[in-house]
Amino acid sequence: MAREINKDTQLCMSLSGRPGNFGTRFHNYLYQALDLNFIYKAFSTQDIEAAVKGVRALGIRGCAVSMPFKEACIPFLDQLDPSATAIQSVNTIVNDDGFLRAYNTDYIAVAKLLEQYQVPKDAVFALRGSGGMGKAVVAAIRDAGFTKGYVIARNEKSGRALAKEYGYEWRSEVGDAAVDMLVNVTPIGMEGGPDVDALAFDKSVIDRASVVFDVVASPVETPLIRYALEQNKQVITGAEVAALQAVEQFVLYTGKRPDDALIEKAAAHARG
Secondary structure (H helix, E strand, C coil), rough: CCCCCCCEEEEEEEEEECCHHHHHHHHHHHHHHHHCEEEEEEEEECCCHHHHHHHCCCCCEEEECCCCCCCCCCCCEEEECCCHHHCCCCCEEEEHHHHHHEHHHHHHHHHHHHHHCCCCCCCCCEEECHHHHHHHHHHHHHCCCCCCEEECCCCHHHHHHHHHCCCCCEEEECCCCCCCEEECCCCCCCCCCCCCCCCCCCHHHHHHCEEECCCCCCCCHHHHHHHHHHHCCCEEEEHHHHHHHHHHHHHHHHHHCCCHHHHHHHHHHHHH
């Protein structure tokens, strides 16, 4: 039986350019399973400053931050945790009595997945995208020991800057570069987006790779992941990233860490 919402119910939320249901279903499932007086709701906004001020003013306990707000929200926060300071990108805001602290749990999730799947450290990667999520992923890849890779971005300024910051090369396209791991950190293939049916990389490029990693969480099988599976590539999905980073958010908001079995149940429910 679901807990009744009352005046003491704590609200957590998300801010995204294209809200999905994963976080909402994941967090609310755990609240109910652990009998916590919380509720979670997804939102979008055209005014990130006003939205963050609303988090503070209304006493909203926690706020997940997704594309395109991971960097834009920073000027309106009070303190960055080292996980966010290191990459100047935020995906989690925690409100302690009006004081807003920011974290980045994407980095933690990506690092864990690279270790879990035992991707060889000598693999050459090509990462498409240069936004906030791109920073988290590139930083995790570098810190995991990958020494050779490319940042693929049509925006030369941001692409070069990201590549230079972490010791990699910029390219506008993969072209004929020899790559072992492809990583998509753009909204290409995202449910509800204008490029929902598009591949983040050309088929010829995917065919040459051995590992395909797409951070887009919805749908679970993006066109990129689906094609990679058809070609018998090893894949890492955005749904996996979403579940791992959401657990860390849940702990920050509630102070409770669910066991692995419950986390898997919540993730399965969230994927629906």
